[in-house]
Amino acid sequence: MSIKLSVVSQDPLQIDADVAVIGVPEGATTKEGILAKLEDALGPVVSRIVKREDFTGKKDQTLDLQTLGKLPAQRVLLVGLGKATVTDVEVRLLAAKGARFALGAKAESLAIALPEGVAHAARAAAEGVVLGGYRFTAFLTGDRIPKTKLARVALATTGRVSKAERDGAALGQKVGEAVCIARDLINTPPNELYPEKLAKAAEDVAKANGLECKIFDKAQLTKRGMKLILAVGQGSARDPRLVHLTYKPAKPSKKKLVFVGKGLTFDSGGLCIKPAQGMEEMKGDMGGAANVVALMAAVAAVKPHVEVHGIIGSAENMPDGNAYRPGDVFGSLDGKTVEIINTDAEGRLVLADCLAYARSLEPDLILDNATLTGACVVALGPTVSGFFTNREELAEQFRTSAKAAGESTWQLPLIEELREGLKSDWADIKHTADRWGGSITAALFLREFVGDRPWIHVDIAGPSLANKPYGIYPKGGTGHGVLTFLRLIDELS
Incomplete structure (x- = not known):
């Protein structure tokens, strides 16, 4: 437009x-x-x-x-x-x-x-x-x-x-157009957008905005030991990808922020297949990755005085004869072994390898966002993102940023007692626990892969897709979260 x-x-x-x-x-x-x-x-x-x-x-x-x-x-x-x-x-x-x-x-x-x-x-x-x-x-x-x-x-x-108003309007238009990149990606059908195409879209945004871009294909993921991303994608004819976008300010900055997005271009549920009703919405299971691509375009426009990285883990979760199974055990980039319980909880596996990769960059903050759990939608409804963090000071900064952006978020707790449910008899950790507190146990699983780095996990499962227009959002992909992340970058830089 x-x-x-x-x-x-x-x-x-x-x-x-x-x-x-x-x-x-x-x-x-x-x-x-x-x-x-x-x-x-x-x-x-x-x-x-x-x-x-x-x-x-x-x-x-x-x-x-x-x-x-x-x-x-x-x-x-x-x-x-x-x-x-x-x-x-x-x-x-x-x-x-x-x-x-x-x-x-x-x-x-x-x-x-x-x-x-x-x-x-x-x-x-x-x-x-x-x-x-x-x-x-x-x-x-x-x-x-x-x-x-x-x-x-x-x-x-x-x-x-004033010149400031004219410049502000021009910048606002660029930021709005950046958010619309996320919307376009989420709305694109899965036969047209698969991991390779999502990586190409991210690369095109990088080229258009002067960002660095690295793409890891199946061979490179295998060489690096990203076994969880590979496991999720092994049932699909479309190979997975990892994308790493980098923005560096004109003057070198000691501060480094990393934003991670889940990029499941289609999620059938794998062998634990989803019900047919509503499965068409699973083309939007890459909303977190779409947000990261959009955010990096917005960052290139705003030009903050801080180094920003965007990391996307992308796969397609399909149920063919080579698909991963409940009971399988896989290693990870982090080194931990993971027992598979439910193949429809694939997003946290992809994120685990991405978070371990993000940790290796030694950032001052890792923030991941993902359409991760239906449990979060049950808890907070379809218009609110839940967020978790391992630093209380970050929680306040994130709340302030979300309020300034006008996006609805709510902090959920990392309840330590629920960590017990992730214990495995056969591996270092299970990737799912009991049904109760599902969004919390998903966050506890992700926390295993960030080490001691300051970290925020944002579950955008509700507001990433809208079934009708409301507020600033259209029907379909919304880009919910991008404006909050942009304000957080401003807050931290």
Whole structure:
């Protein structure tokens, strides 16, 4: 999606646009502010509509007004901001709602009023426009291809437009487009996106953004002893891959951050095969890897003063005659032997080798993210990621970053008593325990492979895919987590 985006010093109602979007604080009336202004321009019909719809600017309220040629803007969408202080989060959401509305209205041009007093409003709004205006059309043909697209967006401010605002908007657009890389990858069908293709997509992003890229194929994984990744992929005709992306700042940094993503391009469950219902969603089991690719593109745009690495372990979990089995025992890059209990718990095996590889880089932080457990969705619902950490100070930093990004997360505990369930009679460790506390035992298993490194594990199984649009997210792949990780990098650098 290519949008021509600008920041202008102009009344949004006076911009020649198909739709003008304006945020309205709670308590608004037609006697003052934007509602009074609209009443002057459009007449008493505004009061009648406001009363009929009981529009007062409450959070998530919207009101669509046709201007009937009385204003340069053809339609006005009022969006309730609620009572809370407006921050980047609300501005991003306002812009996303406006862009999504514009798509539904077949609008080609959009004007958005930037709320006053928000330091990075232009960047947040630009992010929101791209995220709200996203749609995945790669496999549509003929009449299914949308006839119109959102081509021009003006971000309107009352004051003089500064260079910082223009630069912020340009950066916000790049960050939004980076998040959409994750969405595209998640939405791509598994016959078109398999480990080799995912690695190629990561390599293309690296080339386009000046990042270093290393790809390990089956032979290199075998040589390095990454037996767990190989085990998961051995039932598929498609060989696994490991991808290592690197961003280095202009001035060398002593701090090093590593982000790891699970990249199961399709997960049938292997021999412990999944039920047919819902299995089509398993094309999205590489949401963590997609997030890492998107994050590295965003990092290249933001250019933080810290070294950042992105590591992706990618495989396809299939049930042929060579597939790994319950009862098998495999070694790992870490050296530990692992007893296989359930072949549908494959993601933690891939991550284990990736985490051991990440540990060898001696980073200041390892963060992995993965569509790992249904148990996390049961615990927190479909819109919230669960996170675990072995450092309490990291927990607070992650919470702060998620809040600033407007993404829903909740800390879950590493309960030591549940570690008992991972004890094996035949190997160093089992890879699954009892059903209860499944997301916790998965995190405890992963912890075995990070050593003493500061570590955060983020289970994005719920919000990585959405079954309907909400907030800044579309139906399908969301890229949930990328904005949080980007804020965390800023926090740590």
